[in-house]
Amino acid sequence: MHMPVKISVIVALSDNNCIGRGNDLPWHLPDDLKRTKEITMGKPLIMGRNTYDSIATRRGGKPLPGRDSLVISRSMAQPDFDNVFVHATLEDALRHGQEIAAKKSLEELIIFGGAQIYRQALPLTDRLYLTRVHIDIPDGDAFFPDINPQEWQETAKESYITPDQIAYDYITLERR
Numbered sequence: 182m183h184m185p186v187k188i189s190v191i192v193a194l195s196d197n198n199c200i201g202r203g204n205d206l207p208w209h210l211p212d213d214l215k216r217t218k219e220i221t222m223g224k225p226l227i228m229g230r231n232t233y234d235s236i237a238t239r240r241g242g243k244p245l246p247g248r249d250s251l252v253i254s255r256s257m258a259q260p261d262f263d264n265v266f267v268h269a270t271l272e273d274a275l276r277h278g279q280e281i282a283a284k285k286s287l288e289e290l291i292i293f294g295g296a297q298i299y300r301q302a303l304p305l306t307d308r309l310y311l312t313r314v315h316i317d318i319p320d321g322d323a324f325f326p327d328i329n330p331q332e333w334q335e336t337a338k339e340s341y342i343t344p345d346q347i348a349y350d351y352i353t354l355e356r357r
C-alpha cells in the first residue's frame with residue numbers, strides 16, 4: 182500500500198528556542214551532528230538559502246553528501262552539484278521532496294531549517310526531531326517558533342551531557 186510521505190522537522194534548539202547566531206550553530210555538539218546524519222541520510226532535505234550557505238561554508242563549498250538538498254530561494258542560481266535543487270517556493274520544494282521520497286520508498290522528507298523555513302513549514306509538519314540544548318543564547322539571531330504542547334505527543338526522549346557539562350535531550354514528537 183502506498184503510504185503518504187511524512188513531513189519531519191529536525192532541529193537543535195536552546196532553552197530559549199535559539200537555533201543560530203551569525204548564520205552558524207551557536208554550539209559545538211559533534212554527537213548531535215552524528216545523530217542528524219543518521220536520521221537524515223538518504224532523505225530529501227528542504228532548507229532555506231541561508232542554511233545552505235552556512236553548510237557550504239562549513240564544508241568548503243560543498244553540500245551535505247548522500248542526501249538531496251532542496252534549497253528554497255528567490256535569488257540563488259542553480260549550483261553545479263547533482264544533489265542540489267533550487268526551488269522558488271516552499272510548495273515546489275515540498276512537491277519535489279515528496280516525489281523523491283516516494284520514488285525511494287522513504288517514510289519521510291526532512292525540513293532542515295533555518296528559522297524562516299521552520300516558521301513556514303511547522304504548520305505542515307507531522308514529526309519533530311528535537312535536540313533541546315539546555316543553555317540560553319541571549320544574543321542569538323535565529324529562533325524556532327514556540328511549540329504548542331497540546332499539538333504534540335512525545336514518543337521518545339533520551340538525555341545526555343557533554344564532557345564540558347552541557348546537558349541536552351533528544352526528543353521525538355508526533356503531531357496529535
Ligand SMILES: NC(=O)c1ccc[n+]([C@@H]2O[C@H](COP(=O)([O-])OP(=O)(O)OC[C@H]3O[C@@H](n4cnc5c(N)ncnc54)[C@H](OP(=O)(O)O)[C@@H]3O)[C@@H](O)[C@H]2O)c1
Nearest residue numbers: 192193201204205229230231232254255294295296297298
Ligand atoms: N540549530 C539548528 O538545528 C539549525 C538548523 C538549520 C539552520 N540553523 C541556523 O538558522 C540560521 C539561518 O536561518 P534563517 O532564517 O536566517 O535562514 P533560512 O531559513 O535558512 O533561509 C532564508 C532564505 O530562504 C529563502 N526563503 C525563505 N522563505 C522563502 C519563500 N517562501 N520563498 C522563497 N524563498 C524563501 C530566502 O532566500 P533568498 O534570500 O535567496 O531569496 C531567505 O533569505 C543560521 O544561523 C543557521 O545556522 C540552525
